[in-house]
Each structure stands twice: as C-alpha cells, then as structure tokens.
Amino acid sequence: MNGTKRSRTIAAGLLLALQASILMMVFSISAVAQEGLPSAKSGFEAKLEYCKTCHGLSGQGYLGYFPMPRLAGQQPEYIEAQLKAFIERRRTNPIMFNVAHVLSPSMISALANHFHHLNPPPFGGAPRSALATGKRIYDEGLPESNVPACSACHGAGGHGQNEIPRLAGQLYPYMIGQLAGWSKERGQGTAVDTSAIMAPTAHNLTRPQIEAVAAYVSTLQ
Ligand code: HEC
Numbered sequence: 001m002n003g004t005k006r007s008r009t010i011a012a013g014l015l016l017a018l019q020a021s022i023l024m025m026v027f028s029i030s031a032v033a034q035e036g037l038p039s040a041k042s043g044f045e046a047k048l049e050y051c052k053t054c055h056g057l058s059g060q061g062y063l064g065y066f067p068m069p070r071l072a073g074q075q076p077e078y079i080e081a082q083l084k085a086f087i088e089r090r091r092t093n094p095i096m097f098n099v100a101h102v103l104s105p106s107m108i109s110a111l112a113n114h115f116h117h118l119n120p121p122p123f124g125g126a127p128r129s130a131l132a133t134g135k136r137i138y139d140e141g142l143p144e145s146n147v148p149a150c151s152a153c154h155g156a157g158g159h160g161q162n163e164i165p166r167l168a169g170q171l172y173p174y175m176i177g178q179l180a181g182w183s184k185e186r187g188q189g190t191a192v193d194t195s196a197i198m199a200p201t202a203h204n205l206t207r208p209q210i211e212a213v214a215a216y217v218s219t220l221q
C-alpha cells in the first residue's frame with residue numbers, strides 16, 4: 001500500500017466510524033424519546049401509575065398496612081364524588097386528601113373512566129363460614145333491626161349505579177373498616193352529603209353482621 005492509498009483508507013475508516021457514532025447517537029436519542037423518561041410521560045399515564053402503586057396494577061385493590069380499596073369496575077360518578085369528598089374533607093383520610101387535592105377535574109374524570117373499565121377477578125381471601133348469612137342480609141335486609149336490603153340500592157349483583165358504589169369484589173377488610181367506622185370518616189363538616197344515605201344502615205348492623213355481608217359481597221364478580 002502506498003502512502004496516499006493508506007491515508008485514503010484511514011480517512012474512509014474514520015468517516016465510517018464517525019457515521020456509526022452519529023447513527024448511534026440518533027438511535028439512543030430516539031430510544032429515549034420512544035420509551036419516555038418518567039417526566040416525559042403524559043400527565044395521565046403518570047397519575048394512573050401512581051394510583052396503581054396502591055390500588056393494584058389492575059385496580060383490584062391491595063392489602064398493605066391499610067387495605068387499599070378496589071377501584072376496578074367502580075361507578076365513575078362514585079369515584080368522582082369520593083375524590084371530591086376527600087378534597088373537601090367531608091371524608092377524612094390523610095392519604096387520599098394528599099393524593100386528590102392536586103388532581104384537576106378533567107384528570108379526575110379520566111381516571112374514574114379508566115378504572116370503571118377494568119375487570120379483574122375479586123381479590124378474595126374472606127372467610128367462607130358466614131357467606132349464607134351475608135347473602136341473606138344483602139338480598140333481604142334485617143327488618144327486625146331496620147336494615148334495608150343492600151340489593152335495593154347497590155343492585156342484585158352489587159354493581160352499584162351512579163353515586164351508589166359497586167361492592168362486588170370489594171376487599172373484605174376494607175368494607176369492614178368502612179361499615180364499622182362510617183361516621184368517624186364520612187359526612188364530616190356541616191354539609192349533608194350522600195354518605196348520610198348509608199349512615200343508619202351502617203349503624204344498625206352488628207359486627208358479626210358486617211363481617212358476614214362484607215364476606216358475601218367480596219366474592220361477587
Ligand atoms: C399511597 C397510597 C394511595 C395512592 C397513591 C392512591 N390511593 Fe386512593 N386510597 C388509598 C387508601 C388507603 C384508601 C382508603 C381510604 C379510606 O379508608 O377511606 C383509598 C381510597 C380511594 C378511593 C375511595 C374508594 C371507595 O371505594 O370509597 C378512591 C376513589 C381513590 N382512593 C382513588 C385514587 C386515585 C384515583 C388515585 C390516583 C390519583 C389514588 N387513589 C391513589 C390509598 C392510595
């Protein structure tokens with residue numbers, strides 16, 4: 001190889017190497033753009049991921065230090081009403097106040113709509129010994145203690161409607177906590193809200209009756 005030829009080969013090699021490294025840079029930039037850095041994610045996706053860290057990857061609920069309620073299949077009007085109640089502190093819960101008060105109304109609607117369309121199987125895990133009693137309370141109520149049939153409002157299959165929540169597949173320990181502590185958490189402040197509709201029913205149930213009906217609805221699909 002003579003001198004000129006060698007330097008041409010080296011120049012061509014350098015050019016190739018330069019092209020390759022430019023290509024690699026372009027590829028790695030576009031990979032970042034495609035996969036997205038967390039901050040580049042749309043606001044909706046980032047929020048949804050945040051909700052799912054507590055409420056479960058398919059909104060099925062989660063048993064942590066606190067029971068995180070199922071949101072999957074929940075009525076959008078109910079989700080929106082409860083987020084508003086947390087924000088206005090009519091429903092007191094420090095975790096959900098912090099989560100909810102930064103959400104815009106359009107974000108709340110988008111999240112409610114997303115969770116409504118998820119349909120994972122029930123979380124499960126409730127004791128099965130009182131299922132028959134629970135079903136009777138759910139379908140017929142307890143006339144002797146002024147407890148109406150739950151099905152009259154929550155629907156025969158427990159799917160709820162509008163601001164009346166879905167109970168089907170809801171987590172057993174979460175429902176016990178809500179029914180047993182109804183007026184400690186809900187209906188705070190001076191304004192009367194939808195929580196007042198449930199208050200007498202929650203108060204008139206004994207602990208074993210709460211456990212029975214919570215176990216029953218937690219098994220509904
Ligand atoms: C750090 C954990 C955590 C995060 C994150 C979180 N939640 Fe919650 N959420 C909870 C807990 C705990 C409760 C139960 C509160 C209670 O006992 O009243 C709850 C309750 C709710 C309820 C009421 C459900 C019912 O059946 O009444 C809704 C609606 C809700 N969360 C929506 C959301 C949405 C939407 C997001 C995301 C923007 C979200 N949550 C993020 C922990 C969390």
Ligand code: HEC
Binds near residue numbers: 137
């Ligand atoms: C007259 C209608 C009505 C009847 C009957 C009724 N509920 Fe409700 N229930 C509601 C409404 C409305 C809410 C939403 C309350 C709120 O806005 O805080 C609710 C909420 C609940 C919740 C909270 C769910 C959640 O996700 O946090 C549980 C649990 C519940 N009801 C269980 C029952 C059980 C068990 C019965 C039967 C013993 C029953 N309800 C009967 C109207 C009713």
